[in-house]
Amino acid sequence: MTEVFTSIRRTPYQSLAAFLILFFTLFLSTIMFISLSFLYGLLGYVETRPQVTVYFQTNTPENEIFKVRDTLMNSGKILSIKYVSKEEAYKIYKELNKDNPLLLEMVSSDILPASLEIFAKKPSYLPELANFLKKQAGVDEVNFQKDILERLLTLTDILRKTTVVFFLFLIFLSILVLITTTLFKIALKKDEIELLRLLGASKFYIKKPFLLEAILFGFTASAGSFVIILALLLYLKPFFVPYLKDISQLNISLFLSKLTVWPLNAAFLSTAFFLSLIFGVGIAILATLLAIQKYLKI
Amino acid sequence: MNIGVQDDNKTMIKFENVTKKFPLGNLAVDEVSFEIEDKEFIFIVGPSGAGKTTILKLILREFLPTNGTILVDDFDIASRHFDQVEILRRKIGMIFQDFKILFDKNVYENIALSLKVSDLSDDQIKKEVGEALSLVGLAKKEMTFPLQLSAGEIQRVAIARAIAGNRDIILADEPTGNLDPKTTWEVMKIFKKLEGTKTIIVATHNTDVVNSFQKRVLVLKQGKLSKDQRKGGYEI
Numbered sequence: 001m002t003e004v005f006t007s008i009r010r011t012p013y014q015s016l017a018a019f020l021i022l023f024f025t026l027f028l029s030t031i032m033f034i035s036l037s038f039l040y041g042l043l044g045y046v047e048t049r050p051q052v053t054v055y056f057q058t059n060t061p062e063n064e065i066f067k068v069r070d071t072l073m074n075s076g077k078i079l080s081i082k083y084v085s086k087e088e089a090y091k092i093y094k095e096l097n098k099d100n101p102l103l104l105e106m107v108s109s110d111i112l113p114a115s116l117e118i119f120a121k122k123p124s125y126l127p128e129l130a131n132f133l134k135k136q137a138g139v140d141e142v143n144f145q146k147d148i149l150e151r152l153l154t155l156t157d158i159l160r161k162t163t164v165v166f167f168l169f170l171i172f173l174s175i176l177v178l179i180t181t182t183l184f185k186i187a188l189k190k191d192e193i194e195l196l197r198l199l200g201a202s203k204f205y206i207k208k209p210f211l212l213e214a215i216l217f218g219f220t221a222s223a224g225s226f227v228i229i230l231a232l233l234l235y236l237k238p239f240f241v242p243y244l245k246d247i248s249q250l251n252i253s254l255f256l257s258k259l260t261v262w263p264l265n266a267a268f269l270s271t272a273f274f275l276s277l278i279f280g281v282g283i284a285i286l287a288t289l290l291a292i293q294k295y296l297k298i
Numbered sequence: 299m300n301i302g303v304q305d306d307n308k309t310m311i312k313f314e315n316v317t318k319k320f321p322l323g324n325l326a327v328d329e330v331s332f333e334i335e336d337k338e339f340i341f342i343v344g345p346s347g348a349g350k351t352t353i354l355k356l357i358l359r360e361f362l363p364t365n366g367t368i369l370v371d372d373f374d375i376a377s378r379h380f381d382q383v384e385i386l387r388r389k390i391g392m393i394f395q396d397f398k399i400l401f402d403k404n405v406y407e408n409i410a411l412s413l414k415v416s417d418l419s420d421d422q423i424k425k426e427v428g429e430a431l432s433l434v435g436l437a438k439k440e441m442t443f444p445l446q447l448s449a450g451e452i453q454r455v456a457i458a459r460a461i462a463g464n465r466d467i468i469l470a471d472e473p474t475g476n477l478d479p480k481t482t483w484e485v486m487k488i489f490k491k492l493e494g495t496k497t498i499i500v501a502t503h504n505t506d507v508v509n510s511f512q513k514r515v516l517v518l519k520q521g522k523l524s525k526d527q528r529k530g531g532y533e534i
Binding site: 010171192194195196198199200201202203284 | 310358360380381383384385386387388390392398400402411412414415416
């Protein structure tokens, strides 16, 4: 490692450029990862709410309702349907208004409609399902979270596409800067490399200091950017709390396992740091290997 | 390659009809054949451009021969086994004509460089560097940087780097080329001390040095081996 620190000391501007480009790449990438995780978590949360609720007229017989339910289930677009009978609706009403006897007195199970709570396989099926339900006999009202879902879907889609484009651009920029700085360092150590080769150093021995430097930059840049992001998250957390007070948890699926995004927790933050670390060290090593491959003739 | 195995009077270096032609067409070595025994001390002499440096570089496998065979400690240097080439080079201590001393490293670091590539421990490196510096008379200059040294001292650092680490072969390319007569003899005394412990090949055109040592001399002229004299001398 002494050689690595000596190399940094001897090429301070090149080393700073390499560090800063990695730092900004990792800073923005980690922020994007966290933002996308939140949005996907929110999308997942909204998707777990009944996406379409159809209320039937009070005189609609149960078998008519079941016929609609069966038709929907056979469409292949439905994840699940929950039937809420008049009696169950009344129970829910009673539970919700247990502190208000006046409201309880005014309502009986007869005037509450039966309903179907429908969960679609994809949010994009919702408008189609809503249109179908509106045309069915006995249907009184159809509610679906079209606006919220559509906005969330659009936002997630835009962010995902932006992230991919931005990621690729940042990776390209980082690799370009890292190759240039490594090339400069190789040129600066030309005599030493030539001598090492003649003294019988293995190829790996000659490449090792460059790779170690890449790992050091990748590690410090990811650690540095993460510390700043962590401080930002902790600072902004009180501002998020009022908006997310009704949401107990936001989860995403990552590497085939469930990861809780909100409330902020050690597992999610560790994952973000770990991914940033792998990404940072990976880019640095890749750029160094490309530079070595092209310019280090050993 | 017989690493570490030393037989009496075994052949350490063998050139068989070796030719080295450079891409631009100049013939540096032409059909040269000779054998050098283990622990032998020989001079390769000849005017500038005779092929002395090329022969040393061929032994170090810095160049590959255009034709012919070169065996160094039974290892065919034309072999493509690069890991074995590395091992071969670790057995050779080379004193380069241009010293190849790194000016951003101190004396200790310059010598330790050749030992670090052999994966020696820090303690072993310290011991070997200390011994090599004592032999060349620079024991107290470990932490000195090359810019603070005289040409003769830099030459001695180069020798120390070549002999550190118990190498089997020492190749010296014009080791006294730029030195004054006094420093030349100081440097040659170091080779005298090493005589009989390693195979030593000194390429030079310094007639005084060659004649005073009375060792085997290979004389090169325009890339051809014109004389191979046991206990020979040399005249321009």
